[in-house]
Amino acid sequence: MTVSRRDFMKNSVLGAVAAGVGVPGMDAHPQAENAGRGHASEGDTRRPTIICAHNGYAYVEAAYASLKNGADTLDVGIQVVKGPEDDPNDDSVGLGGLPNEEGVVELDACCMHGPTRRAGAVGGVRNIKNVSMVSKAVFHNTGHVMLVGEGAERFAVAVGFPRENLLTDRSRKIWLLWKEFNSDRDWWGPGIADPSWRPPGEQPKPQAELWRDRIEHLRHRAADLGIEPEFQMAAVRRVLFPPTGTIHCSVLSEKGEMSGITTTSGLAFKLPGRVGDSPIIGAGCYTDQDVGSAGATGSGEENIKVAGAHTIVENMRRGMVPQDAAMDALKRIVRNYNGDMTRLRYMDMTYYVLRKDGTYAGVSLWEGYSSGHPHTFVVHDGRLRSETATPLLKGFSQEWPPHPTVPEELKKNSEYLK
Numbered sequence: 001m002t003v004s005r006r007d008f009m010k011n012s013v014l015g016a017v018a019a020g021v022g023v024p025g026m027d028a029h030p031q032a033e034n035a036g037r038g039h040a041s042e043g044d045t046r047r048p049t050i051i052c053a054h055n056g057y058a059y060v061e062a063a064y065a066s067l068k069n070g071a072d073t074l075d076v077g078i079q080v081v082k083g084p085e086d087d088p089n090d091d092s093v094g095l096g097g098l099p100n101e102e103g104v105v106e107l108d109a110c111c112m113h114g115p116t117r118r119a120g121a122v123g124g125v126r127n128i129k130n131v132s133m134v135s136k137a138v139f140h141n142t143g144h145v146m147l148v149g150e151g152a153e154r155f156a157v158a159v160g161f162p163r164e165n166l167l168t169d170r171s172r173k174i175w176l177l178w179k180e181f182n183s184d185r186d187w188w189g190p191g192i193a194d195p196s197w198r199p200p201g202e203q204p205k206p207q208a209e210l211w212r213d214r215i216e217h218l219r220h221r222a223a224d225l226g227i228e229p230e231f232q233m234a235a236v237r238r239v240l241f242p243p244t245g246t247i248h249c250s251v252l253s254e255k256g257e258m259s260g261i262t263t264t265s266g267l268a269f270k271l272p273g274r275v276g277d278s279p280i281i282g283a284g285c286y287t288d289q290d291v292g293s294a295g296a297t298g299s300g301e302e303n304i305k306v307a308g309a310h311t312i313v314e315n316m317r318r319g320m321v322p323q324d325a326a327m328d329a330l331k332r333i334v335r336n337y338n339g340d341m342t343r344l345r346y347m348d349m350t351y352y353v354l355r356k357d358g359t360y361a362g363v364s365l366w367e368g369y370s371s372g373h374p375h376t377f378v379v380h381d382g383r384l385r386s387e388t389a390t391p392l393l394k395g396f397s398q399e400w401p402p403h404p405t406v407p408e409e410l411k412k413n414s415e416y417l418k
Contacts, residue, residue: 046256049381051354051362052080052249053297055090057378057386059083064380073251074113074136074259080249081132081263088168091238092245095129096168097265098238100272103175105166107265108279109135110146114258114289121146123279127163128156132263135279137161145281149273170235173225178239178269181218191301192343193336214240238268246278248285248295250354258356260285260293260309266300276300282310291317292356294326298349298365306332312353322353322361323390330365330392341393348397350375350389362389366397 048067050060063079071079085094092098099105109131110121120138123146125131134156138147147155157163167175191197218239222232246264262285264278277283277300284300286309287293294312296303303309308329315325329351337343350364362377368391369375375389 046252046254046356046358047381048254049252049354049358049360049379050076050080050249051352051360052378053247053350053352054376054378054386055084055092055245055247056080056249060378060380061384064384067251067253073115073253073257074111074261077111077249077251077259077261078132078136081247081261082130084247085130085132085263090245091171091174093247093263093265094131095166096171097166098171098268099167099175100274101269102272103167103172104272105265106272107131107166107263108275109261109263110279110281110285111135111261112259112281112285112287113139114287114293117289119145119281121279121281122152123148123275124273125152125156127166128153128161129164129166130161132261134161135261146279148275170227170231173227174235174238175269176225177218177222177235180221181239192346197343246297248297248352250287250293250295250352252354252356252358256356258287258289258293258354260287260295262295277303277308280304282307284309286310286313288313288317290356292322292354294351294353296349296351299347302333302336302347303349305336308349308351312351316355322355322359323363326351326353326361326363327392330363333365334392344393345398350377352377362387364389364391366393366395367391368396372396
């Protein structure tokens with residue numbers, strides 16, 4: 001069905017006052033109820049705009065200059081996400097990404113090119129650093145949309161990408177530290193969605209004593225493994241709280257052309273072959289040239305089940321503004337667990353949304369991570385800035401696999417957690 005610009009704008013206004021479906025047991029954050037229904041660039045709409053996850057901040061300024069100079073929107077998105085992919089110190093994307101449970105780095109990515117309505121994706125790729133570029137090469141060089149595993153690696157080599165060892169010495173040592181101390185708290189066993197799942201039981205020792213013992217042991221072992229002193233506590237954090245880093249970027253040009261891209265190394269210490277939402281068209285990324293673009297970082301399995309990015313774009317097609325469209329996707333995740341906060345606290349999700357008229361939003365399931373850091377995202381529409389995502393639920397998510405709650409006195413003690 002063709003939607004005129006006039007009808008699109010009218011539906012957008014109507015969507016701004018439409019109420020979302022309530023979920024039993026859900027305690028919505030006041031900010032989610034009272035905040036403006038999406039953001040827009042100042043002045044004229046449809047100015048060039050980039051929105052991305054927080055780890056792309058350092059690369060957005062240069063990418064925006066390319067966008068202003070007429071570069072293709074997908075190439076601009078790749079310029080942003082390629083930065084973390086190339087950075088060996090960013091252990092959630094590309095080179096230096098934390099490996100699976102067998103010590104092998106596996107990468108995923110997908111992209112959608114709005115002007116030509118093409119899409120490409122790769123999953124479980126080993127030995128190739130810039131899988132964001134490989135995902136674009138899929139639709140440029142084949143009639144396929146998605147390649148995975150060994151086949152994706154061979155394809156990448158065939159079109160000119162070099163094989164290289166993605167496991168840096170630092171990431172290898174963190175994996176060894178996890179392997180020795182934490183492999184009994186891995187991704188095996190029933191997940192949170194299993195009816196027989198139960199939250200972790202109480203520990204025999206007092207929480208503060210338990211944490212001090214665990215942290216001190218890990219810090220000594222990190223030193224024994226040769227991890228540099230200034231990074232030892234950061235390594236301990238990655239073992240205790242395995243990161244799930246990803247980067248998404250959506251781009252809008254002055255001509256109204258749009259693209260989106262998402263790339264990741266997935267869950268740290270995951271089962272070999274695990275693929276999350278990042279390479280799934282419609283989950284980790286979705287772009288419709290007529291409507292807008294959306295992407296995600298967070299609990300991949302949960303996002304796949306609600307087809308998050310596609311759901312958001314379709315909500316906008318029906319007239320919802322970006323913030324409401326994304327909040328609806330978050331509510332679907334909550335609904336899948338009947339509002340059970342005992343389970344929901346072990347997952348999180350952040351959505352990045354950009355509509356074709358330049359209106360954007362960043363929303364999250366929880367206010368931030370268990371470490372107390374709020375969810376943020378990056379916007380550039382002529383002015384580069386970081387903004388705080390609007391949360392659906394009060395409080396901070398907890399890490400999975402689960403660990404005992406960190407005592408408040410240790411959270412505040414930089415000697416133990418940095």
